[in-house]
Amino acid sequence: xxxxxxxxxxxxxxxxxxxxxxxxxxxxxxxxxxxxxxxxxxxxxxxxxxxxxxxxxxxxxxxxxxxxxxxxxxxxxxxxxxxxxxxxxxxxxxxxxxxxxxxxxxxxxxxxxxxxxxxxxxxxxxxxxxxxxxxxxxxxxxxxxxxxxxxxxxxxxxxxxxxxxxxxxxxxxxxxxxxxxxxxxxxxxxxxxxxxxxxxxxxxxxxxxxxxxxxxxxxxxxxxxxxxxxxxxxxxxxxxxxxxxxxxxxxxxxxxxxxxxxxxxxxxxxxxxxxxxxxxxxxxxxxxxxxxxxxxxxxxxxxxxxxxxxxxxxxxxxxxxxxxxxxxxxxxxxxxxxxxxx
Amino acid sequence: xxxxxxxxxxxxxxxxxxxxxxxxxxxxxxxxxxxxxxxxxxxxxxxxxxxxxxxxxxxxxxxxxxxxxxxxxxxxxxxxxxxxxxxxxxxxxxxxxxxxxxxxxxxxxxxxxxxxxxxxxxxxxxxxxxxxxxxxxxxxxxxxxxxxxxxxxxxxxxxxxxxxxxxxxxxxxxxxxxxxxxxxxxxxxxxxxxxxxxxxxxxxxxxxxxxxxxxxxxxxxxxxxxxxxxxxxxxxxxxxxxxxxxxxxxxxxxxxxxxxxxxxxxxxxxxxxxxxxxxxxxxxxxxxxxxxxxxxxxxxxxxxxxxxxxxxxxxxxxxxxxxxxxxxxxxxxxxxxxxxxx
DNA sequence: AGATTCGCCCAAACCGTTTTGGATGCTGCA
DNA sequence: TGCAGCATCCAAAACGGTTTGGGCGAATCT
Numbered sequence: 001x002x003x004x005x006x007x008x009x010x011x012x013x014x015x016x017x018x019x020x021x022x023x024x025x026x027x028x029x030x031x032x033x034x035x036x037x038x039x040x041x042x043x044x045x046x047x048x049x050x051x052x053x054x055x056x057x058x059x060x061x062x063x064x065x066x067x068x069x070x071x072x073x074x075x076x077x078x079x080x081x082x083x084x085x086x087x088x089x090x091x092x093x094x095x096x097x098x099x100x101x102x103x104x105x106x107x108x109x110x111x112x113x114x115x116x117x118x119x120x121x122x123x124x125x126x127x128x129x130x131x132x133x134x135x136x137x138x139x140x141x142x143x144x145x146x147x148x149x150x151x152x153x154x155x156x157x158x159x160x161x162x163x164x165x166x167x168x169x170x171x172x173x174x175x176x177x178x179x180x181x182x183x184x185x186x187x188x189x190x191x192x193x194x195x196x197x198x199x200x201x202x203x204x205x206x207x208x209x210x211x212x213x214x215x216x217x218x219x220x221x222x223x224x225x226x227x228x229x230x231x232x233x234x235x236x237x238x239x240x241x242x243x244x245x246x247x248x249x250x251x252x253x254x255x256x257x258x259x260x261x262x263x264x265x266x267x268x269x270x271x272x273x274x275x276x277x278x279x280x281x282x283x284x285x286x287x288x289x290x291x292x293x294x295x296x297x298x299x300x301x302x303x304x305x306x307x308x309x310x311x312x313x314x315x316x317x318x319x320x321x322x323x324x325x326x327x328x329x330x331x332x333x334x335x336x337x338x339x340x341x342x
Numbered sequence: 343x344x345x346x347x348x349x350x351x352x353x354x355x356x357x358x359x360x361x362x363x364x365x366x367x368x369x370x371x372x373x374x375x376x377x378x379x380x381x382x383x384x385x386x387x388x389x390x391x392x393x394x395x396x397x398x399x400x401x402x403x404x405x406x407x408x409x410x411x412x413x414x415x416x417x418x419x420x421x422x423x424x425x426x427x428x429x430x431x432x433x434x435x436x437x438x439x440x441x442x443x444x445x446x447x448x449x450x451x452x453x454x455x456x457x458x459x460x461x462x463x464x465x466x467x468x469x470x471x472x473x474x475x476x477x478x479x480x481x482x483x484x485x486x487x488x489x490x491x492x493x494x495x496x497x498x499x500x501x502x503x504x505x506x507x508x509x510x511x512x513x514x515x516x517x518x519x520x521x522x523x524x525x526x527x528x529x530x531x532x533x534x535x536x537x538x539x540x541x542x543x544x545x546x547x548x549x550x551x552x553x554x555x556x557x558x559x560x561x562x563x564x565x566x567x568x569x570x571x572x573x574x575x576x577x578x579x580x581x582x583x584x585x586x587x588x589x590x591x592x593x594x595x596x597x598x599x600x601x602x603x604x605x606x607x608x609x610x611x612x613x614x615x616x617x618x619x620x621x622x623x624x625x626x627x628x629x630x631x632x633x634x635x636x637x638x639x640x641x642x643x644x645x646x647x648x649x650x651x652x653x654x655x656x657x658x659x660x661x662x663x664x665x666x667x668x669x670x671x672x673x674x675x676x677x678x679x680x681x682x683x684x
Numbered sequence: 685a686g687a688t689t690c691g692c693c694c695a696a697a698c699c700g701t702t703t704t705g706g707a708t709g710c711t712g713c714a
Numbered sequence: 715t716g717c718a719g720c721a722t723c724c725a726a727a728a729c730g731g732t733t734t735g736g737g738c739g740a741a742t743c744t
Contacts, residue, residue: 002729002730003730003732004730012693012694013693013695014694014695014730014731014732015693015694015695015696015733016692016693016694018731018732018733019693019732019733025691026691026692026693027691027693028691028692028693031692031693043457045454045457045458046730046731047395047458047459047729047730047731048458048459048460049391049394049398049400049460049729049730049731050395050699050729050731050732051730051731051732052391052395052699052731053389053391053392053394053395053698053699053700053729053730053731053732054698054699054731054732054733055699055731055732055733056699058391060439065425065428067425067429073623074421074425074622074623074624075421075624076418076622076624076625078421079416079417079418079421080416082440082442083416083442086407086440086441086442087409087442090441090443095439095441096439096440096441096442097437097438097440098424098428098438098439098440099432099437099438100425100428100429100432100438101432112387115385115386115387116387116388116389116390117389118390118391118437224624224625225625225626225633226626226633251624251625254567257600258599258633261603280416280418281415281416282415282416282417282418282565282566282593283418283566283567283593284566284567286568291567344699344700344701345702346700346701354723354724355725356701356702356724357702357703357723357724357725357726358722358723358724360702361702361723364702368721368722368723369721369722369723370722370723373722373723388700388701389699389700391699391700391701392699392701392729393700394701394729395699395700395702395729395730396700396701396702396728396729397701397702397703397729398729
């Protein structure tokens with residue numbers, strides 16, 4: 001069942017039927033009803049391929065997820081971010097196109113997306129400090145919103161980000177207030193922008209109290225349970241080990257906890273840990289009382305916001321690039337306590 | 343730059359250019375070279391929207407991910423499965439369309455996908471025992487591959503699944519061989535097919551040794567850290583607590599571990615735990631020596647296989663439904679040990 | 685009453701490809 | 715020489731919608 005057939009069945013022209021269905025004003029309300037009814041009756045749904053060709057719009061947005069060829073890690077926050085974004089897309093009748101590409105092919109992927117015309121815009125995930133994708137997308141004229149920021153890029157662009165620096169500054173201050181002086185930072189890879197901001201927040205807090213940073217207490221690696229464990233174990237074996245940790249994710253935090261418990265110590269009593277909690281649906285930080293003290297910011301909500309900004313940008317590309325800075329809340333859980341006196 | 347313009351620039355008809363680019367034999371090899379060169383030079387890429395309309399194929403496959411409205415949990419294995427599948431799709435020039443829908447709208451979502459024609463086939467995730475989507479998809483004539491199976495559906499359909507029953511039987515036998523007699527099962531929701539099969543495997547092993555199952559030692563809930571913790575805590579508080587656990591996922595296992603350590607016990611010494619390990623990239627089960635003893639099967643690999651089967655099915659829809667049963671390997675880690683004598 | 689506007693509808697062009705059904709000229713063979 | 719066969723190319727018709735640019739009668743204005 002297509003437009004033409006529906007039109008002949010109704011004794012109308014395709015033009016009128018199209019207009020009736022799309023809510024144009026120049027069609028009699030009675031015939032509109034008639035058309036609507038017939039469409040429902042014959043279960044007519046306009047062919048998406050034809051619409052896309054006719055309108056020149058893809059009615060779709062792309063998410064390119066690069067797979068690093070060395071360490072093939074899929075970002076675990078991805079699922080929740082996409083769930084949030086997808087919610088918005090389907091509400092606006094847009095499709096979500098996922099492109100999984102080896103990271104060396106990423107630029108080609110964006111160019112192809114543009115010239116083949118199968119998306120109207122893209123979300124950029126996991127920006128680095130001077131992420132080259134931003135310049136590329138501007139160059140090829142593809143609307144985009146970055147999830148995160150790229151500190152070293154001055155020109156304006158659209159983004160949604162958590163205030164990572166402030167969050168980690170507050171978290172560090174919280175630990176300092178509890179009396180901790182040796183605080184280990186278990187961070188993500190520091191060519192990622194968010195990781196750099198978090199370290200900066202941590203250093204800010206130390207500096208504000210006149211404390212020197214110790215390179216041995218700062219780890220930067222992939223955000224897996226295993227690497228969290230490795231980093232914490234190393235630090236705990238130091239002659240002057242940390243009494244508290246700051247971990248960049250729940251998963252890293254789980255690794256830290258394992259390292260702590262391997263040494264027969266107890267979280268929240270012997271060792272304090274604060275994590276950043278992305279509020280992942282499958283990785284909830286406890287039920288009523290949080291497992292970990294955490295800086296929390298829902299990545300799903302970030303996905304929703306990013307999607308909304310992008311759709312807005314697609315609708316009128318001339319708008320100035322929108323930005324949105326989300327504040328993380330500090331929630332107190334069972335994993336922190338005052339510095340135990342030795 | 344489009345076909346027509348490229349054609350006039352070359353002094354050829356669109357027909358010939360199209361054929362040259364698509365490798366049809368009825369075009370002179372010299373002119374083909376010329377066309378190819380020009381296409382590269384002008385960076386011409388055929389418009390995907392037009393191709394789709396002209397060929398009637400969507401060149402895309404859909405993944406519908408239902409969001410349960412009550413518990414809004416995104417399946418954490420999703421990211422890795424999709425990464426695997428996406429790898430195959432991009433190799434075959436297909437797009438991956440993600441549809442995030444509230445689960446009560448899922449049927450509509452499939453129908454819409456079909457009648458709007460924006461995919462050629464779909465992957466069905468997380469089948470239940472008598473999953474209604476299978477009948478629906480067959481009815482509307484949409485090629486599909488199920489990730490998992492639906493035990494109560496007799497008619498043939500395409501699927502990729504792990505041998506969950508055998509995996510859990512082996513895991514249980516492994517614990518029994520270590521001397522454990524009270525083994526707690528921390529399972530997923532048992533309207534999910536995989537969860538039922540796993541319980542069956544567990545029960546098989548018990549029955550084979552003439553052991554009675556104890557309902558108090560079987561939990562079934564969402565697969566989150568928190569619910570793993572809750573289930574294990576409850577069981578450990580029993581008058582006759584388990585000495586070993588079988589957990590349906592790494593994340594559940596982490597919850598179990600927390601419950602064990604909450605009671606001051608040590609994994610692998612006081613309490614044994616075997617998990618099912620989906621080999622998620624961000625949740626590796628240790629590096630050289632596995633953290634958990636586990637039945638392992640890569641969900642990413644399953645994604646690759648499912649994608650390949652689906653593309654095959656799309657290419658010739660008349661083929662009999664392909665199926666693939668993957669065996670999990672049992673890997674021995676640090677989380678299991680002989681029954682400590684009381 | 686005649687001119688103008690308005691409400692409603694339609695024919696045809698268009699989007700950018702693929703595909704159908706020839707057309708043309710050259711080669712080879714009887 | 716005549717004709718079939720082949721290699722190579724092309725015009726035009728799809729694909730299924732949207733959009734442009736009217737057309738036509740009835741209502742409104744002057």
